[in-house]
Amino acid sequence: MLESRSVTKKFGSKVAVEQLSLVLEPGHVYAMLGPNGSGKTTWMKMAAGLIKPTEGAVLFKGSPVGIESRKHIAYMSTEPYFYSWMTVKDVGRYYRDFFEDFSYDDYKGLIKRMELTEEMRIRTLSSGMMAKLKIAVTLARDSEVYMLDEPFNGIDLLARDEIRESILEHAAENKVLLLSSHLVEEMEAIADRAVFIKNGRKADECDVEDMRNAKGVSMADRYREIYGHEGVQA
Amino acid sequence: MKNLMKYELRKTLAIKLMILGATALAEIVFLIGLWADRNRMTGIGVGLLAMLAFGGVMIIGIASVVILHRDMNTKQSYMLFMTPNSSYRILGAKVLENGISILLAGAFYFALAALDITLLFAHEGRLADLWNWLRDLLQSFDARITMDTPTLLALNFNLLVTWIGTVCAAYLGDVISTALLNGKRYNGLVSFLAFIALMWLVSFVQGKATAGISGIRTVFLVDGGIALVFAVIMYVLTAQIMERKLSV
Amino acid sequence: MKFDPNRPIWLQVMGDIRTDIVTGDKPPGSKLPGGRDLALIYGINPNTAARVYQELEKEGLCETRRGLGTFVTEDGERIAALRAEMAGEAVREFLGRMSRLGIAPAEAAEMIRNEEENDHA
Numbered sequence: 001m002l003e004s005r006s007v008t009k010k011f012g013s014k015v016a017v018e019q020l021s022l023v024l025e026p027g028h029v030y031a032m033l034g035p036n037g038s039g040k041t042t043w044m045k046m047a048a049g050l051i052k053p054t055e056g057a058v059l060f061k062g063s064p065v066g067i068e069s070r071k072h073i074a075y076m077s078t079e080p081y082f083y084s085w086m087t088v089k090d091v092g093r094y095y096r097d098f099f100e101d102f103s104y105d106d107y108k109g110l111i112k113r114m115e116l117t118e119e120m121r122i123r124t125l126s127s128g129m130m131a132k133l134k135i136a137v138t139l140a141r142d143s144e145v146y147m148l149d150e151p152f153n154g155i156d157l158l159a160r161d162e163i164r165e166s167i168l169e170h171a172a173e174n175k176v177l178l179l180s181s182h183l184v185e186e187m188e189a190i191a192d193r194a195v196f197i198k199n200g201r202k203a204d205e206c207d208v209e210d211m212r213n214a215k216g217v218s219m220a221d222r223y224r225e226i227y228g229h230e231g232v233q234a
Numbered sequence: 235m236k237n238l239m240k241y242e243l244r245k246t247l248a249i250k251l252m253i254l255g256a257t258a259l260a261e262i263v264f265l266i267g268l269w270a271d272r273n274r275m276t277g278i279g280v281g282l283l284a285m286l287a288f289g290g291v292m293i294i295g296i297a298s299v300v301i302l303h304r305d306m307n308t309k310q311s312y313m314l315f316m317t318p319n320s321s322y323r324i325l326g327a328k329v330l331e332n333g334i335s336i337l338l339a340g341a342f343y344f345a346l347a348a349l350d351i352t353l354l355f356a357h358e359g360r361l362a363d364l365w366n367w368l369r370d371l372l373q374s375f376d377a378r379i380t381m382d383t384p385t386l387l388a389l390n391f392n393l394l395v396t397w398i399g400t401v402c403a404a405y406l407g408d409v410i411s412t413a414l415l416n417g418k419r420y421n422g423l424v425s426f427l428a429f430i431a432l433m434w435l436v437s438f439v440q441g442k443a444t445a446g447i448s449g450i451r452t453v454f455l456v457d458g459g460i461a462l463v464f465a466v467i468m469y470v471l472t473a474q475i476m477e478r479k480l481s482v
Numbered sequence: 483m484k485f486d487p488n489r490p491i492w493l494q495v496m497g498d499i500r501t502d503i504v505t506g507d508k509p510p511g512s513k514l515p516g517g518r519d520l521a522l523i524y525g526i527n528p529n530t531a532a533r534v535y536q537e538l539e540k541e542g543l544c545e546t547r548r549g550l551g552t553f554v555t556e557d558g559e560r561i562a563a564l565r566a567e568m569a570g571e572a573v574r575e576f577l578g579r580m581s582r583l584g585i586a587p588a589e590a591a592e593m594i595r596n597e598e599e600n601d602h603a
Contacts, residue, residue: 027529028529029527029528029529048316049315049316050312050315050316052478067318067319067320068318070316070317070318071318075316077309077312079309080309081309081310081311081312081313082310082313083245083310083313085244085245085248094241094313097237097240097241098237098317098318098319099317099318161525164525165522165525168521168522168525168526168527168528169522171521171527171528172528185487188485188487188491189485189491189524189525189526189527189530190525190526190527191527192527192529192530209490209491209492209530209533212487212488212489212490212491213490213493216488216489217488218487218488219487220487221487221488
C-alpha cells in the first residue's frame with residue numbers, strides 16, 4: 001500500500017533520511033522506532049506529501065505520493081499546527097471541509113472520549129489537550145493509511161488507555177497504521193511489526209510476536225541492542 | 235477552491251473588521267460634525283475617511299503577505315499543505331480572495347464617498363452645486379481626457395490588475411526569500427528588497443511600452459495588460475517555488 | 483492486563499482465557515468476544531488477538547461457528563484435561579522452585595500438609 005523506494009532527504013549538507021526502503025502492507029500496525037532525530041518524522045512528512053525527497057520516492061498504491069494521496073493518508077504531525085484563532089469545533093469543520101473521508105460525528109465522539117469540548121479554544125489548550133485533539137481529528141478520518149507521529153507524547157498515563165483503544169479501533173485488514181514513538185513500551189502490545197530507524201537508515205524490520213516467540217526478545221530489548229547507549233531516553 | 239478562499243477570508247477577517255470599525259467611527263465623526271454644524275469635526279471625519287480608504291486597502295494587502303509568510307514558515311503550513319490541494323490552488327485562493335476583497339473595499343469606499351459628498355452638499359442646501367462641482371472636477375482634467383465609460387472601465391481594470399500584480403510581486407518576494415533563507419535572519423528584508431526589485435522591473439517595462447502612446451485609454455490598457463502578464467508570470471513562479479519547498 | 487514483553491502476547495492472553503475456562507468464568511458453550519473486541523479488551527494488536535483464537539481452537543478449547551462467533555467448547559472432558567494440565571504445570575513450577583531451595587518433593591509434600599493443618603487450626 002505504501003512503499004518507500006531508496007528515499008534520501010538532505011537538508012543542506014545534513015542527511016536526515018538515507019536510502020530508506022520500506023513496504024507497508026494493509027492489515028498491520030507498524031511501530032516506527034528510533035531516538036529523536038533518527039529520521040522518523042522526516043520520513044513521515046515525505047510520505048504525507050508535506051516535503052519532497054531529495055532522491056527516491058514514496059509510493060502510495062504504486063504512484064508517488066502527492067495531492068491525490070493526501071486524500072487517503074491521514075497524517076498526524078508531532079507538532080501542533082492548528083490556527084490559533086480556531087476552536088475545537090473549527091478544527092473539525094476545517095477537516096470536514098477538506099477531507100471527504102472525515103466524519104464529524106466520529107470526531108464528536110472522539111473529542112468527548114478525550115474529555116475535550118467543541119467550545120475550547122486552541123489558544124488555551126494545554127499541550128496534553130492539544131495532543132489529544134490532534135489524535136481525535138486524525139482518527140475521525142476513515143483513511144486507508146494512518147500515520148501518527150509520536151501519538152503518546154504529552155499524553156498522561158490515564159489518557160493513554162483511551163488513546164491506545166482509539167488507535168486499535170482503527171486497525172483493520174484493509175488499513176495501514178504506522179505509529180512512531182520513542183516510548184517503546186507503549187508500542188509492545190499494539191504493534192505487530194517494528195521498523196527500527198537509526199541515523200536515517202533502516203536498521204531492522206521484524207514481526208514482533210515472532211521475535212518474542214523465537215528469541216524471547218521484546219521490542220524494547222531489540223531497541224537497546226540496536227541503539228546501545230545512545231538510544232537510552234530520559 | 236471555495237473552501238480555501240473561505241479560510242483565507244477567515245484569516246484576514248479580524249483586520250478587515252478593524253478597518254471597517256475604524257471607518258464606521260470616522261463616518262460617525264463626520265456625521266456628528268455635519269449635524270452639529272461643526273466644520274472642524276466634519277473636516278477631521280473627511281480626512282480620516284480618506285486616509286482609511288487608501289490606508290485600508292494597503293493594510294489588507296500587507297496583511298495578506300504577512301499571512302502567506304506565516305503559512306510558509308510556521309507549523310501552520312501543514313494546515314494548507316496536508317489538504318489535497320496543489321500550490322497553484324492554495325496560492326490562487328489567496329490572490330483571488332485578496333482581489334475580491336480589494337474590489338469590494340474599493341466599491342464600498344466609492345459608495346461611501348458618493349453618499350457623504352451628497353450629504354455634505356445637501357446639508358449646505360446646495361445640492362445643485364454638487365453637479366456643478368462634479369462637472370468642474372471632470373473638466374479640471376486635461377481637456378483631451380474625456381472620462382467616458384470605456385476609459386473609466388480601462389482605469390478600473392488598470393487599478394485592479396496593478397494591485398493584483400503588486401500582491402503577486404510581494405508573494406513572490408516572500409517565497410523567494412523563504413526558499414533561500416528558510417527562516418534565517420534578514421528574511422523579511424530580503425523579501426522586501428525582492429519585492430521592490432520586481433515592482434521596479436514591472437514599471438520599467440510599463441514605461442518603455444507606453445512611451446509612444448498618446449491616448450489615455452490605450453495607456454491604461456497597455457499598462458494594465460503588462461501588469462497582468464507580470465502578475466501571471468509571478469503567480470506561476472511563486473506556486474512553482476511553493477511546490478518545491480512545500481511546508482516547513 | 484500487564485504483559486511480559488519478552489513472551490509472546492498471544493500466549494499470555496491465551497493463558498488468561500484458559501484460566502477463565504477452567505474456573506468457569508467462561509462456562510462451556512459460552513460466547514467469546516470477537517477478534518476485534520478481544521483486541522480492544524486486552525489492548526493488543528488485532529492480529530495477535532486472531533492468533534489467540536487460532537491457538538485455542540487448535541487446542542480444542544474453543545470453536546468458531548461461521549457467522550456466529552467463537553464459543554468455549556462444550557466438551558467437559560477437554561476442560562477437565564485442561565484443568566489437569568494447568569494443575570500439572572503449577573505443581574511442576576512449585577516443585578522447581580522448592581528444588582532450588584534444596585527441598586525434595588517428599589519434604590515439600592510434608593510442608594503442604596503442615597500448612598493446611600495450620601490453616602485449619
